[in-house]
Amino acid sequence: GAGVSQSPRYKVAKRGQDVALRCDPISGHVSLFWYQQALGQGPEFLTYFQNEAQLDKSGLPSDRFFAERPEGSVSTLKIQRTQQEDSAVYLCASSQNPRAAEQYFGPGTRLTVT
């Protein structure tokens, strides 16, 4: 079926606003990952889900960042009270199996905080 999709593709938020970023993984993929990519850098891990369970959130930079995947498919990354340093591309990836499997990435959401 279709690949990983993300929405919105672009988001501009004023500092202090809350934002919600959506990820639709490949159908049937058990694992879902969120990464943050700052300009000129490689992606950095934020959090990982296996089905609906959030098994690793060690990469979330602060308690303003929250992710969920309530039914084990679509996931939402929420950022509260956005700050300028949150400006980045947020990438979602999914894979069939929990480990050692190829990850497939979505196009990303470019967040700009003004």
Next chain:
Amino acid sequence: KQEVTQIPAALSVPEGENLVLNCSFTDSAIYNLQWFRQDPGKGLTSLLLIQSSQREQTSGRLNASLDKSSGRSTLYIAASQPGDSATYLCAVSTGANNLFFGTGTRLTVIP
């Protein structure tokens, strides 16, 4: 923490040349290594995945090698084309459910 380094940071070559991109990682206890391509404003496209037990993978004009013990991988691109222009990212999985990425090599192939 796993550190992944890619050199060079940028590379410009004339069309038709063969080229090699380098990736090194500090912790050899990896599950696999992936090479990705990223076009401006777009997500990552997986090019090759090498499991830790493998030494190389090939797809078309691309060949990736892995030397786990020395913490190195190379991506070889044969007969480069302008359409190969993109940023190439190397990433390793340590089995902790996430990938560690390098900062990428920005490749420009000049027609």
